[in-house]
Amino acid sequence: KQEVTQIPAALSVPEGENLVLNCSFTDSAIYNLQWFRQDPGKGLTSLLLIQSSQREQTSGRLNASLDKSSGRSTLYIAASQPGDSATYLCAVYAGNNRKLIWGLGTSLAVNP
Amino acid sequence: EPEVTQTPSHQVTQMGQEVILRCVPISNHLYFYWYRQILGQKVEFLVSFYNNEISEKSEIFDDQFSVERPDGSNFTLKIRSTKLEDSAMYFCASSGDRGGYTFGSGTRLTVV
Numbered sequence: 695k696q697e698v699t700q701i702p703a704a705l706s707v708p709e710g711e712n713l714v715l716n717c718s719f720t721d722s723a724i725y726n727l728q729w730f731r732q733d734p735g736k737g738l739t740s741l742l743l744i745q746s747s748q749r750e751q752t753s754g755r756l757n758a759s760l761d762k763s764s765g766r767s768t769l770y771i772a773a774s775q776p777g778d779s780a781t782y783l784c785a786v787y788a789g790n791n792r793k794l795i796w797g798l799g800t801s802l803a804v805n806p
Numbered sequence: 807e808p809e810v811t812q813t814p815s816h817q818v819t820q821m822g823q824e825v826i827l828r829c830v831p832i833s834n835h836l837y838f839y840w841y842r843q844i845l846g847q848k849v850e851f852l853v854s855f856y857n858n859e860i861s862e863k864s865e866i867f868d869d870q871f872s873v874e875r876p877d878g879s880n881f882t883l884k885i886r887s888t889k890l891e892d893s894a895m896y897f898c899a900s901s902g903d904r905g906g907y908t909f910g911s912g913t914r915l916t917v918v
Binding site for chain 1 (some may be wrong): 847
């Protein structure tokens with residue numbers, strides 16, 4: 695049974711820092727992995743989608759990597775800003791049953 | 807950018823009442839989903855829908871739940887007789903062939 699774990703659970707950093715959020719999954723037979731952002735009480739905004747054949751994806755200050763064989767993905771945020779404060783969720787997609795399995799998220803606070 | 811639209815954004819209902827949550831998926835997507843998130847917990851899969859039928863459902867999706875695509879654009883989740891433990895954020899999503907989910911902004915359901 696696929697399990698997704700995210701470390702750390704919470705992170706507080708000063709503005710301008712580069713930071714890394716971690717996601718691990720127990721079954722490497724995934725179709726893709728998606729990172730989402732969730733603001734308090736709000737919806738799920740897709741940040742990056744990495745297909746299983748890809749090693750990384752970039753969007754602006756965000757870079758996500760995928761190492762399927764070791765069951766890990768990292769989300770790198772460069773030059774963090776207070777507006778980046780949110781919960782970051784990773785979810786894996788097994789493909790055969792077309793459902794996402796989610797981590798609990800990393801709650802990020804970027805302090806001005 | 808195409809969006810998934812959910813209505814209402816908030817719904818308060820009395821225990822035992824029926825509720826219908828509505829969604830308009832992205833028009834050229836083929837797969838539709840409902841997920842829910844109880845406060846402080848992981849996002850959980852409820853049901854996936856493809857080609858006008860349920861393709862998979864979770865243990866949570868019991869006889870109290872049903873989904874329907876009544877026309878070419880809407881996708882609904884009905885809870886027949888709500889319980890207190892149904893209080894959660896309900897998210898609709900759609901995806902194309904290669905995965906890559908797009909989520910709506912959610913409906914916050916409060917059962918009193």
